[in-house]
Amino acid sequence: MDTLLNISSALFLLIGSFLCVSGGVGILRFPDFYTRMHAVGVTETLATAMILIGLMLQNPDGLVVVKLMIILLMTLFISPTASHALASAAVHNNLMPELDKKEDNEKETSSNP
Amino acid sequence: MLMGLYNYWIVVVLMMVGFYIVIAHGNLIKKIVGLSIFQTSVFIFYISMAKVDGGTAPILAEGISQYSNPLPHVLILTAIVVGIATTALGLALAVRIKEAYGSIEEEEIQKKDNLDC
């Protein structure tokens, strides 16, 4: 039972760290503000949840589990709201997402007779 | 000796970064940011001096024999809050200077003062 808990906790922590790193790679490699934010917003919430569950499994009986569960609940509320606030602030300041280049070319060639 | 003293050298590097920002830039807000970096480096100095190898946080609990030194923690707690109080005052002064002189660059403020004298 003990080793099962240890292995599953280690697994959750590893998945969480991998998701965090992949979110970081996404920030560096994606071309546009909105795509970057989507990468971070989605992966970061799940990564935090995985890490917190992994920590909960380290010591299943105790007050710490309740505290970690409350932190998990708060993170599920706050992190997507923060991404939404960033995106709506960007729209408010007229930062438009880059559209596909092929579409623009087609529109140009079709509108010029 | 290198491994025993590296924490002081890191602090000195951070302190010099903050010092350079304060004296080399003309913008008042940047000077305040540099001052805050300087303050944080001093906190790191004290806290790194308080750490004991193998000790834990200074909260009494069963089964722990070695605690980290609590005295620098208390001093730095006071210092952090005083630091933010002075930063807030500094920012308020910067806002008023902007209203009175029209700019917060050091050179333009000195030019205006020299013109008025």
Added chain:
Amino acid sequence: MKDLFAVIMLSGIYGLLSASFFVAMDAVDVAFTEASVGAGISTLLMLVAITMTGRSENPTRHKPVLALAVVIVTGSLLIYGTLDMPYFGLAQDPVHLHVAPRYINDSMQEVGVPNIVTSVLASYRAFDTLGEVVVIFTAGMGVLALLSVVRRPGDVARDIAKINSLNKSMHEEHLILRIVVKILIPFILLFALYVQFHGDYGPGGGFQAGVIFAAAIILYAMLFGMSTARRVINQSFIQLFAAIGVLLYGSVGVISLLNGKNFLDYSVLSADPVAGQHLGILLIELGVGFTVASVMVIIFFNFAGRKNDQQNNRE
């Protein structure tokens, strides 16, 4: 770096990194305070300041060679000075040998509080903490003197009109944010109260609790507009509250004097000396929490109120 917005964001990240460094150094109380103050309130105040002073800095025309030289000379002198310092982390360093063992060994019998940092801050070194509370109060008064805007009688009516006109449009624009924040603010306030009263048994205490409380109120003011926030939180009441915090702290000390012992000696506050210590620590942490929360709210409201006033005068 010419954009001050990026500079401030980076300094916020620096504050958060130093908070995690403090956790690695086993300084949990300090990490808590640095994370809430350095990475939260400090970044916020700087952002509010640059909305009024301008977002980018002028490029410097001369190369700062002299400044670089001064910095390098000072740095090398300091490194030369650290060559005599004791090594990092050894238990026989002089800093651990004189006063600290007395605090660690005797704190449980004399004060009876598990968190040694709280017992040193609030009982052994309570006079320093009194000075710190007065410094925070003075900073609040300074910001009031510099940035407060005189409220004329027509302003209240204008506030009400603004609330009614803004409410509908802001509600649709920021719908998700408003609803989530409405759900979250009671929990943030509850957490602030928990940190305040739990400072004896874990990391926490008056400062952190005051800052978290102020952060909740600032969040409310940011999302619902300054006009609404000013009607919810009365300005003169908050100023009175800040003064009450300092007064509470000072009166605990004076009561100890009147009972025949030293200033801020808590053992005379109750029949049993240790219970007296508990009562004294509770009261002064309450005083600290009141003052810190009120002063942070005063500072933010004055900064934002000045910005509002500038915008109104331009219209």
